[in-house]
Structure formats: C-alpha cells, structure tokens
Amino acid sequence: MEDNYHKLEVDGDFQSLKSTHNHTQANDTDSQVQILGGSQRDKMGSRTTLIIVAVVTAVLGITLGVLIGWFSSQAQFPDSEAYKIWLKALEGEDEAIREMILEELNADVIKENLRTLTAKPHLAGTPADKENAEYVKDKWDEHGLDSARIVPYNVLLSYPLKEKPNFVYILNPNGTEFYKSDPEEKDLDDGDKHPDTVPPFNAYAAEGTVEGDLVYVNYGRIEDFQKLDEELKVNVTGKICIARYGKIFRGDKAKHAQQYGAVGLVIYSDPADYAADDNTADVYPHTWWLPGSGVQRGSLYIKQGLGGDPLTPAYPSSENAYRYPESSVDLPKIPVQPIGYENAKHFLEQLDGDRAPDEWQGNIDGLANYNLGPGLLDERTVKLEVNNIRERKWTYNVIGMIRGSQEPDRYVILGNHRDAWVFGAVDPSSGTAVMLEITRAMGKLVKSGKWRPRRSIVFCSWAAEEYSLIGSTEWVEEFSKNLGSRAVAYLNVDNIPGNYTFRAKATPNLLQTIFEATKYVRDAPFPGHSETVYDTWLKRNPDGNQPKVSNLGSGSDYASFLGQLGISAVDLRYTFDSDLNISSYPLYHSMYETFHLVSEIMDRSFEYHLAVARVWAEMSRNLADSLILPFDCRDYTANLEKSIAALKEDYEQKMNEHDITFDAIDSAFGNLTSEAVAFHERIANSPLNDPFYVRRINDQLMYVDRAFTDPLGLPDRQLQRHVAFAPSSRDAYFGEAFPGIADLMFEIDKSPDPAAQWERVREHMSVIAFTIQSVATTIKDAESIDTLAPQR
C-alpha cells in the first residue's frame, strides 16, 4: 500500500491537490496583482489623461472587484473552521512529522525508563502493579497525551505461598527424603533478588501433593506423548511427568500431560535449549546464558487460546460481573512446578527405563543418558508438592490517548504489558520503556502544536498479561463494540532485545506498512552498520524477495484483538539467530531478567530498543496520519494462497476420499484475489478530495480482518472467531492458518465417531468458503449493487 500511496503523490491527483493547497490566500492575491500589473503596462503606451484616469480607475476598480469577488466567494464557503478541516483532509500525511518523531526518540531515555521500571519486582495483583500503573499514567499526563486513565479489573490470579514453598522431592522406598528441589533461585549478582521476588511457580497449577513414578516426556508436545504411548510403550497414567521447556506453550505441556492421565508435571529448562552449546560457557551474570539455578516461571493457562480472566469468558471482569465457579472452568487439574537444570539433573540422572530417543536427549553437563522411566533407580519415587493459591485480585490497565484531529473515532492502538514475573527487564519492561519514550516524543509534538494525528492514537499498558493476557482481553471484551467498529489496527510490543534481526508477526494486510517503516530506520547495532532494519531483516530472515513475517499465535496481547474482534494486528521485536536453537532468550521469566542483563549484556547501547521504538512509532504515525490507510489486501491473498496450498498438500487427498473438495474454497478465493487487485486499482484512482469517499475506502480496508471473523467461532472454540488465523490448539504460541481444519482433521481416524467428525469437516470447509467470499464482498466497490447482490 505504501508504494501505491507514494505513486499517488508523485503522479496522481494527490500531487495536484497538494500543490493547489500550497497557494495560500495571500499568495493568490499577490499573483492577481502581478497579472494586473502586466495589463497596466500594456496600456501605459497611450497618452490621454482620460486614459490615465480610466486606467487608474480600472486598476482600482479591478482591485476592488477582486477583493469583493474574493470575499464574496469566501463567504460562500460556509465556515472557515470547516475550510481548514477540509484542507486538512486533503493534506494527507506530513513527511516532516515522521522525521521529527524518529529524531526525538532517544536511547538514553529508554535506558533510564528501563532502570526505573525494573527497580523492583512488579507482579500482577501486587502493590507494585498499581504503583507502576500510576507511574505510567502520571508519565503520560506529563508527556502531554490528551488523557490517560487507569482501568482496573478484578481477576483470578495465582501465587505460590512464601511460607509454604513448592518442592519436588525424591523419596527413598521407605518414604524418607532423598533429595529436595530448591525453593528459590540463587542470588548470583548484587541486586538480583528483592524481598518481593516471587519464588518459581507455574501460575494456575493446581494445588496438591502427588507421589509416583517419574516419566521423561521430552518437550511435552502432543507428538511426544503419542510417541511415548504408541512407539515407546510408556504409559504415563498415574505418573509424574518431567518435561523440558521449549518448542511449545508450557500450558499445552500441562494440558497434554493431564490428557494422558499424568498426576503431576515438572518442567525444567535444559541447557540444550537455554544455554550455549558449549556447556562450559559462562552464564549469567557474565553472559545471557541461563545458570543452573535459573527457573522459567510462567502461566499454564490461556483461556481458549485468547486469554482473559478464567472466570469471565467473553465478558469483562468488572466488579459485579458474573463469574463462573472455578470448578467449572478448565484450569489445570494437576500440580505443576518448574525447576532449573541444576535441580533437574538430580531427577533425570536417577531415571530408570530405556534410554530416550536421540532427539530427546538434552545437554545437562555430566548427564550422558536421558532415560524415559517410568520410575527412578532403586525404586525411588517422586513427590510433587504444590501449594499455590488462586485468588481474585485487582489489576490495572492504563489507557492513554492522543485525540485524532479529523477522525478521533478511528483508533490506532499501541499496546505493551506492564506486569512481570520478577523484574521483567526484558519481558515486558523493555517494551514499556520504549512505549514511554514514544509517548514522550509524540506528546512533545502534540504539546508544541506541531502535530496532531489525523486519527486517534491509543496507548495501552496492559495488566496481568503473564497470567493469561488478562488486561488486554478484559479490555477488548469490555469495549468490543467500539473497538469492533472503530479500531484501525493493534500494534503490540512485548519485549525487545534480540541480537540478530528484527522480527514481526502480523496479519498480512500490514506487511507493506511494516516494510515501509523498517526502511526508514537504521538498524542496530549502529557502529559500522549502515543498513536499515529492513535490509538486515531481509538478509537474515528472507521469505522470497521480502523479509519473513509470520502469522500471529497467542503469545502476547494481540490475541483477543485479532481472535475475538478481527482487528488487524502486528507484534514487533528483535529476535535471535535461529542457528542458536534456543526457544527464547535463555533467562526468560527467571529472576535474572534484570536491568543489569539488558544494560550490560543484551543491549548495552539500547540501540535495539531504539530501533523498535522507531519502527513502532513510524508504523503508528503512518496508520494514524495517512489519508488512505496503508493496508494492502493483496498481501493477504498472497499469504492465503500459500496457506490453502498447504492445506491441500496436507489434507486434500484424504478429504477427496470422503467426497469433500476444495472447489468452493478455490472459487471464493479466486473471487477474493481478483477483488483485491480491483480494489487497489480503485484506491489508486480515488477522488481523495471527497471525505466520504476516503472514509468509505478506509472502512473497507479496516474491515477486511473483521470480515474474516465468524460470530459462531471456530469448531470447539467459540471465542476464536477469525477463520483464517488462530493459535494452534496444540501450541498456543503458534499461529495456524485455517486452524479449524487442522483441529478437526487432527487424528480424525482415531476420533470417537469418525463419520460425525468428517461431517464437521465438510461443514467447516463450507464455512471457510463462505468467509472468504464475505471478505471479497467487503472489498467490492462500495458504490455498487455488487456489495449486496453480486452477479451470478
């Protein structure tokens, strides 16, 4: 879209409109005087007084006439404020504003923001949560946002008990204690630990003590449990599982363990996934590698892959809202506890049974073989004691707004969560530090009167994301009506510092906007590096001739925007070299995510932070200021084309055997593809001087993702309404295309009633075809009867 837009400026109507506008009233009057001057000189060749008088009179008369004509015409234009609005509407974006914002953003300020934000732990539902919310609100008031408010929700959270720690034990056959895990991470560097640091735990894990044989289940993926069951012939029913972190969302590990009948789960971080390949490499606090004591905290629950307070699906957790009883909600039913690899080694080295498959072997120093179990050597058993409590707490979103000058009811929304497991110097305070710098920079321009975006820009500091994307989901649920009809896009940054390349996940219509913004920003690190963010990204993670952009899963707060309401969304960050084979930055969710880690190790000059700040700000500005929204539907069709091809590769043959074809989908998709091309041709020839036309086209662009939603939701996931993209049901982190098909086809032959399941596949294929056709109809020429009665 951005390219297209530029074309318009260069050779389309837009340029002529702009240059017309550049004539101010004063200039025009001057030019009239000059014309008259010319005609006056022509007549000066003649001689009589009469003529002189006539000419002078004529000049005066004409001048008077010009003024009368001018002002009477002006008076006809009803109102000068309206005139300004009208001109503003034609003006479009101001290139200079982009530069001002990009230049204003400052790495040092980001660094200081981060220092402040990470001064102490700020876990959701604790006093620090509220304090930080007030801090952000105050900052936004100070920065000059038009308004900022705290929006509280009362939600179910989960905490370990300091006075009654969680333990994983090895018991001797006589019941005595052979080994006991550490209740806390070790203090490795001055200031790593704070009295408020929450001990390692998995949020929402059931409270309880279980005892039994241990089984190693690799990453705890569904395919791992299947392999155990079918190939390796290890039954986990009644057992305690030990899984390593990585590859998939931890909540799905617990779900799978529970589903396969396990009574408890221990999750640990293996050096294979969280430390350097060379096991001898130094660890935190000298490097970013995970020390043996480090534990990844984290929630086990994302409500329907969307998030939100477990007790109030689909509705906001206001004080008096109806709440489901805890027992009727699908929270984990088994105790689960995370440990570090130093502790895990004690369990793994004791494991009896066959050696696990090669690809299941981890990399704990001194542990030659990872066995499967079940059970430990010498008939020892494992006891898992989890004393977590679930508790309703207040937690606080902060919402700030720069009011749009022309279309205040169109919202470009930036969001980042504020709650952290401990200090959260990476997750999420790196993002918060950047968002605060964007509000400062934009607020400064607004305060100075130099800028007010065409559309409103909304800043969101989310509460309790770590638990289940709660703050964002409750807010989306509360304001679903206004967001559904008015939100332009949601731009999320959770955490930032990778060290290899920029990374974006997004709905495909935002691709060009992302590319365009990344082309304006110099990549980090700056010394000796003059490439743009786009250049490095294209080089390091290409997808054909453009950088790779993945689909959105539910790893952060964009999930409900996209999944419940169909709001186009993007998630921005830097990422790591995939050759490192790490699942995330190694210290993720440990107490070692400190200011020290970021400022001394991961982003010493805060250049990665700055680059994200600039890309995020520029995308926002572009979406807020562009006369025509910079969405491109053709990138959507390109993405879907690949996704449909992949579906066919995976399922078409098998479907054909059940008399299900892709014909209806192919036909609808063909329509969508040609409509997308026609739509963008129409946009290129838009009468940009017609405000209603502009608004109409923008509504169509904005509602493309809305049109992908089905109010009835995906099969078995009523609140996941986007038919084309959703988090995978087997890994909430993964963004799946046409997820309903993947879900219904998964092990269809083993389903209790395959014929009924095939009927559901048949039905959902029809829903997909209908939905794609709906999108095509949404972008048809809105002036035409085609939008309500296509030729057929």
Place this chain on the structure above:
Amino acid sequence: MEDNYHKLEVDGDFQSLKSTHNHTQANDTDSQVQILGGSQRDKMGSRTTLIIVAVVTAVLGITLGVLIGWFSSQAQFPDSEAYKIWLKALEGEDEAIREMILEELNADVIKENLRTLTAKPHLAGTPADKENAEYVKDKWDEHGLDSARIVPYNVLLSYPLKEKPNFVYILNPNGTEFYKSDPEEKDLDDGDKHPDTVPPFNAYAAEGTVEGDLVYVNYGRIEDFQKLDEELKVNVTGKICIARYGKIFRGDKAKHAQQYGAVGLVIYSDPADYAADDNTADVYPHTWWLPGSGVQRGSLYIKQGLGGDPLTPAYPSSENAYRYPESSVDLPKIPVQPIGYENAKHFLEQLDGDRAPDEWQGNIDGLANYNLGPGLLDERTVKLEVNNIRERKWTYNVIGMIRGSQEPDRYVILGNHRDAWVFGAVDPSSGTAVMLEITRAMGKLVKSGKWRPRRSIVFCSWAAEEYSLIGSTEWVEEFSKNLGSRAVAYLNVDNIPGNYTFRAKATPNLLQTIFEATKYVRDAPFPGHSETVYDTWLKRNPDGNQPKVSNLGSGSDYASFLGQLGISAVDLRYTFDSDLNISSYPLYHSMYETFHLVSEIMDRSFEYHLAVARVWAEMSRNLADSLILPFDCRDYTANLEKSIAALKEDYEQKMNEHDITFDAIDSAFGNLTSEAVAFHERIANSPLNDPFYVRRINDQLMYVDRAFTDPLGLPDRQLQRHVAFAPSSRDAYFGEAFPGIADLMFEIDKSPDPAAQWERVREHMSVIAFTIQSVATTIKDAESIDTLAPQR
C-alpha cells in the same frame, strides 16, 4: 430526533449554513452587480465625460475584478466536483423532494400493480415465483433504479401432493369412514380458483398417518396445554389434538402439541376469531369474513424465531453450501393439517368428555358446546393423513438499488416479500404493489436528475417468506458483514389493508421518524376525513401522549435484520379495530385472498395502500437524505425503562430470594439514560459542516442496535443476538423485551435442575447489564477517552 432536527434548522447553525448555501453563484454575482449599481448611481450626479469614462471603466474593471477574484478563489478550492459534494453535504434534506415523492405516488397505479401481481398463484419455489421475480426486476429497471438483480437461493420448502391429498377422517369403531374433510376450499366466486392453487396444508408438517382420540386444546398455547394437563386433567399423550387458529404463531401450537406428546394436530379457524360476532353475517365473496370452507395455510417453522432455510442455519443457502441432514434439524415431527370451520364442526360436535371452559368455547353456528375429549362419541376415532413432501427448490430475491450520492455505502433498506400461499392479494402483494409504486416514483425523480438520495436506498423483494422468512434471512446471512457495518435501517411492509388505524412495530430509536412521516400523510379514507395518519393513529391506539408502537416479533422479514445483526427496523401496515377481536384479517392465507377481496371489499379506493406507500417512502427518504440520521436514543431508553420495570414486577422478588438483584442493570441503565440525553445535546450543537463529524455521529446513531447484540446470542438461541428484544420463545409473533430472562424464568421451579437454572439467570442478568453499558459506551462522545476508558 426529528423534532430536534427541526430545532436545528430554525435556530441553529444549520439554518445559517442553509441560507448561505441558497446563494448560488449566479445570485451572488447579481447581488454584487446591484451593489455596484448603487455606487454607480451616487456618482452619476457629477458631469464630466472624464467621470463617465472613469465610471464606465470602473464598472467594467470592477466587474472584471469580481470575476477574476471569484474564479481565482474558486480555483483555490481544489476541485469543483469536490466543492459540489461539500455543499451537498451541508445541504441536508430537501423539503421539496418530500412533496414531489408524496405527490407522485398514485393509488390507481398501486391498484393496477396489485391486479397484475395477483393474476395467478405465486407460491415460493414454483415457476410463478421466478416469473414474478423477473417481473419485479424488469419493473425496477424500467423505473430507473441504478441496478436490480435477482439473488437466488436453494432452500428446503414443503408442499402437499395434489395427487395424494391430505385428509382428516372420522372413523367408526369398525374402521370404516364416518367422515372425511374436504381436500380443497370451495370455489365461491368466479376466478377464485386457479389450476395452480395449492391445497390447504401446513408447511413442514411431517408426512405421516396417525390415528387416535381427539382432544380440543383451544389455541394450543403453552398455557392451554398446561391447563389441560394440570387443571382439566386431560392427557394429550398419544392423542390427536385439534386447536383453533389465533393468538399465537401456529408453529408454536405444533411445537407445544409435540412437546406434550400428541401424535398429530388439526388446526382450524373458528368463527369466534375469523368471522363476525353475529354468526349470520354474510361471508366472502360479499364481505371479508371467512366462509366455512376457507382454510388458513401457513408454515409451522421459524428457524430459531429468526427464519431461514431449515438446513443452513447461520449461513446462506448457496448452491454448494453445507446442509444439515433434515433429520438433525428441529422441523415438526408430527403430521399437522389445517381445515375450515365447516369441516371442523364435524369433529368438534362429536367430541366426548367434559365441556371445555367458557373461555375456550368457540362460535361455530349450531355448536352449543365445545367439549374437551379425549375421544369422540360412540368410540369413533380420528385419522390424520398428511402426505406433504419436503423438497429443495430455487427461490428468488430481487434486490434493487438507488445509489446514494454522498454515502453510497450507507443502506436504507425497504423490504417486502413476494411469495404468497395462493393469490396473496393482501399477504404480501398489497405490499409489493406499494413497493413497486415507490420505486416508480423515486426512480422517476432519479431519472429526471432532480434527486439522488444522500445514502443508498435498497429495495428487496423477498422470496419464500411464508415458509420461514427464508429469502430475507438467507440474504442477511450472506451479506452479514456489509449489512452489519453499513445498513442504516430496515423498513418492512408485509401486507397493508386494515381499516381502522395505521400500525407500526419498531425498534424504539425509529419512533420519531415514524411519527414525523405519519404527520405528513393524510389518513385514509380520504373523503370527509382530513386527519393525518398520525392523528387517527394517536386517537385510536394511543400510548400516553403518542401513538402506540409495539416491539418487533418475528412475524415478517425484519426478524433477521434485527435478531442476527442488530439493524434497527420497522414494520408498517394498517390494522383492524381491536374490538373486533380478530387475530388477523379473516381470509388470511386462504385462497380467497384475491384481487376481488382487496379492490371490492377491503380497500376500494386503495387509499390505505396509498397512505402506507407515502409513510414508507417518506421514512425512507428521511433516513436516506437527512444529514444527521433521524434516530432518537431517548425513545430507546424510555422504552427500556418500562421494560425493566415490567421485569422487576414479574421477577424481582423471586430473584431476590435467590440473591439476584437488578443493581447492575439499574446502574448501567442510569448511565445509558444520561448518555442518551448528553448525546442528543451534542448532536444539537454539531459542527454540521465537518463531514467526518457528521459521519461519526451517524455511525453512533446507527450502531445503537448493533451494540445491543451479543455474538453469543440469547440463552439456548445462539442466533438471536439482540439482548433487549426478540420474539417470544412461546409465540414467535410476539416481540418480548429482555427475552432471555422470560425464557430462563419460565417455570423455573419445574426445571430439571432449578439451581443450575438460577445460575443461568444470574449470568444472563450480568450479560444484560454489560450489554446496556455497551450501548451507553457506544454513544459517549466519540472524541473522548470515555469511549475506551470511562472514569470509574
């Protein structure tokens, strides 16, 4: 809203804008010349040639200057087309257009339309259905609509078999036939009958033959069956029921009979409900009263109280759409057949058992007592033979459009169904005859270049309404995305001729628009009657100091617009004196609904038709042309206030006993009420010269009913999404307020699990409070952060 709007014109900005606009370019130039003329006269008192020359030169110079000044100023306004658009945006509605449309509408043309439309039966799915669709399309093309298209759907319909008629028998104990009902209505007047006339039947009644004792069940309402069961101690299980038509939707009679275990149902029209009180009064063809032979046809099915093809709930019945197997859809499982009172008398006079309660007694001539049964005298039994088939057929909507000049993507939708059980001279062809006259009148203005509405006007001729509102529902489902975001309102006319007063059912925000339109139209009958439609209506059916407007049920094609999408809707017609105590016009759905009936008996001068045409057209024009949409949210709150009071009266005490309060609802409703007042104050002070502002306000007005929808639907009725209004679950014709509560509270003590049911009540009360609050948030100042983060 309309009053408010008028206020604006009189004393607000709008007036000054309008008067400014009324200066055309030519006028302004003239007035300048006059001013100059004045100054010229002052100088004419002096004498020298010099001065004459100077003056003449000055005049020429000034004139030239005026022109230069004028055009240079014009040039500064970027584009003349845009200028016209801009002025048009400020212009608002044109009062003259209203008069032109109202005057153009012609009763004689309506009469001729009706004659043509009723020339032969035009049942859905028959060749005449398609022929009529093509006729309407051709007419619309001829009338000058910008476009008209046929939109076909392939849907499940139901027919009796001519070669194997349906019968209701009385059998002697030995099995021989004692009596057999007539398979057809009698030919009473030349031309009443046509070879294509479908015999009386109830659509979707199960095929089958059952035999057993007969029980009289009065109107077959749920309270009738309850009374039989609990008080009168007559068990209908295994019996055949006979019910009289009236009071509630016939499909609900069948549903209740089935629910209470009956094996079959006979429905007849009792003279008490369909003939004059004086049983000796003359009947059709001399009067409009039902003759003994007349039978009310009609469908037994409205999908979820919304309508649509039974096989494709929620999605359009396109050719390749997925269809549920018939067996999995809740179509009637028992045979049902309608008969006339001439036939019914044979069954009722044979009925054994106790005399039915007084209020159950009907008025068949010569039948002194209506007994309950079970069983007939002399051990005779009843046999019911129904040979209906269900069959997939093509049926045809016709969609026509007048493209809006300024906001073509805003749709004011007029709809009327086209299919009839037989000739349909009242239902629906009276409405079709009127709609065709509106398209002619509006088309003529458009063709002449005198008018193009600001917003698009969409005309819909619906297919297969009689079966289950099928054409409208499938269309709403197919275009749900575009209609959901773009439809302004839906205006339905099914059938017209009553003879007492105008009647409207509507969402409350449309009240003022209806009142306003009815004030412009002189009421029928015209001779000796100079009142407006509004005057008579107010006199004959008042609700406090304004005419009574009821809530919408699902009696016609507005059901899915409102219920699935939350599009504000209205249904217009004339109605009868309620003192007549008739359920509908007596010949409803009989084969005697002929052109003769309408043109000779019910509306000889077609003045009722004309009055509806004018009200319908004027409402449409107003909604299409008004700069600010003429909705009034304050009427919504006034309506809801009463509804909430009624809820409290019915349920509050009982709820309190279960610890459920109205507090959250009261609080949300208080917010809504004050927001509605504030919203209309803002509208009264709108900068009407800002097109984006106008669009924004209009979107808020338009989305009020959208905000009342919940994507999760009502309890047990997923596709009924409007939380405030829906058809009653026990009578689809009745529009219930907060229907979820009525449904959940209905006989709650007798529910299988009262505690669980009370939990659902508690939950739904919370959903209602949330929904009302959502509406309040929708109409908050759209420039304010209040829309996303209210102070609390």
